[in-house]
Amino acid sequence: MRQQLEEEIFGTGQPGGGTGEPNRRAMQSFAALVVSLTVLVGGGFAAYHFIGPAIEKFVATDDYPGPGSGSVTFVVDEGASGSEIAAGLVKAGIIKSTSAFISASSATPDQAKAIQPGSYTMQKEMTAKDALAYLSDPTHRSVKRVTVREGLWASEIYPILSKASGIPVKDYQAAAKNTKALGLPAEAKGNVEGWLFPSTYEFDKKSTAADQLTTMVKQAVKVMTAEGIAKDKWEETLIMASIIEAEAGSSADRPKVSRVFWNRLDEPTGETAGFLQSDATVSYGAKRRAVAPTQAEIDDASNPYNTRAHKGLPPGPISNPGKDSIDAAVHPATGDWLYFVTVNPDTGETKFSTTFAQFLIDQNEFKAWCTANPKAKC
Structure with a gap:
C-alpha cells in the first residue's frame, strides 16, 4: 500500500530508509491494521471514517511533533523522485520517516508536485507536513x-x-x-x-x-x-548559426542572412567564388570585438577564420548561437541575394542585394553611419 501511494504521488521509485524509518515488521503491522479495519467496517465512506484516524495515528508515531529547530541545508537534485526526496529529508534529520512525508504528500498532492530542484535552508525535526509545505514554496528555494x-x-x-x-x-x-x-x-x-x-x-x-x-x-x-538535424551536420549547422547570430541585424533578418551565406557556399565558382566574406569571422579570429575589422585584419591570411581570405566555412563556430539562429541555419529564406550590409547598427536596419553594384550603394550608407559615429570603431 505504501509503495502504491508513493507511485501515485511521485510517479515511480521506492521509498528510502534512514534514521527513524519504520522497520519491516512495523509496516507489516500497519498493513494488517488496514486490512483488519477494512474487513471489520466494510468499504466506502464508512471504511474511511474508521480507517482514516487509525492511519493518521499510526503515521503520527513516525513523525516529529515539530515545529523544528536549528538550521540545515537540504538540496533537491534535478530529476529527484519523491522517494529520494523523502529519504534525503530523513537522512538530514529534517523529518522522522519517509512514510510520514508520503502521507502528507497524498493529502496535498499539489504541494508535492510543486517541489523544484534547488537548495533549501530548513530546520531539523520538522513535521512532515511542514517540511512539504516549505519545499513547495518557491520563495524558499535558493539556486x-x-x-x-x-x-x-x-x-x-x-x-x-x-x-x-x-x-x-x-x-x-x-x-x-x-x-x-x-x-x-x-x-x-x-x-x-x-x-x-x-x-x-x-x-x-x-x-x-x-x-x-x-x-x-x-x-x-x-x-x-x-530540430531534427542529422548528427553529422551538427557542427556545420552551429558554424553557420554562429555566423548568422553575429551578422544579423535583427531576428527577422536571420533567415535572409542565412540564405546569403548558403548561396555563396553553393556557388564556389560564381560571383562570390565561395567566399563568405564575413566581417564577424575575421573579428573573431583577430579576437577583437568591433563593428567592422581593420584593413590589416582583413588582409591577414594567417587567420584561419578570415573568410575574406579563405573559401568556405571557417574551421569552427565563432560564437554560441541561440535557437533562432539555429532555426535560420536550417531553414533559410528563399531568395538569390549574395550581399547584405547593416546600414545602421543602432537600429539593425539591413539591406540585401543580388549585385555587387547595389551592395556598394548600400555600403555607402554604412560608411555614412560610421562617419557620424566615430566611437563605433568601424
Whole structure:
C-alpha cells in the first residue's frame, strides 16, 4: 500500500530508509491494521471514517511533533523522485520517516508536485507536513541563476558564469579542455565554442564548472535533436548559426542572412567564388570585438577564420548561437541575394542585394553611419 501511494504521488521509485524509518515488521503491522479495519467496517465512506484516524495515528508515531529547530541545508537534485526526496529529508534529520512525508504528500498532492530542484535552508525535526509545505514554496528555494545571452564567445561566457557562481574563471577554462567529461560530441573536434547554449540556467550551489558547462552542452544537443538535424551536420549547422547570430541585424533578418551565406557556399565558382566574406569571422579570429575589422585584419591570411581570405566555412563556430539562429541555419529564406550590409547598427536596419553594384550603394550608407559615429570603431 505504501509503495502504491508513493507511485501515485511521485510517479515511480521506492521509498528510502534512514534514521527513524519504520522497520519491516512495523509496516507489516500497519498493513494488517488496514486490512483488519477494512474487513471489520466494510468499504466506502464508512471504511474511511474508521480507517482514516487509525492511519493518521499510526503515521503520527513516525513523525516529529515539530515545529523544528536549528538550521540545515537540504538540496533537491534535478530529476529527484519523491522517494529520494523523502529519504534525503530523513537522512538530514529534517523529518522522522519517509512514510510520514508520503502521507502528507497524498493529502496535498499539489504541494508535492510543486517541489523544484534547488537548495533549501530548513530546520531539523520538522513535521512532515511542514517540511512539504516549505519545499513547495518557491520563495524558499535558493539556486544559482545566470543568464547567458546569444552570440557570446566562450571566453566571454566564463566570466559571466564565474560572477554568478564564485567559481574562478580558470576553472571553467580548465573544464572546457576536458571535452570528453563534458559530453561534447565528437563532431565538435574538441572545441566547446558554439556548444555552450545560451539560456537562463539555475545551477545548484554545489555544481562545479564542469557540471555547468556539461548542462549547457546537453542543452545544445537537445535543441539540435529537436530540430531534427542529422548528427553529422551538427557542427556545420552551429558554424553557420554562429555566423548568422553575429551578422544579423535583427531576428527577422536571420533567415535572409542565412540564405546569403548558403548561396555563396553553393556557388564556389560564381560571383562570390565561395567566399563568405564575413566581417564577424575575421573579428573573431583577430579576437577583437568591433563593428567592422581593420584593413590589416582583413588582409591577414594567417587567420584561419578570415573568410575574406579563405573559401568556405571557417574551421569552427565563432560564437554560441541561440535557437533562432539555429532555426535560420536550417531553414533559410528563399531568395538569390549574395550581399547584405547593416546600414545602421543602432537600429539593425539591413539591406540585401543580388549585385555587387547595389551592395556598394548600400555600403555607402554604412560608411555614412560610421562617419557620424566615430566611437563605433568601424
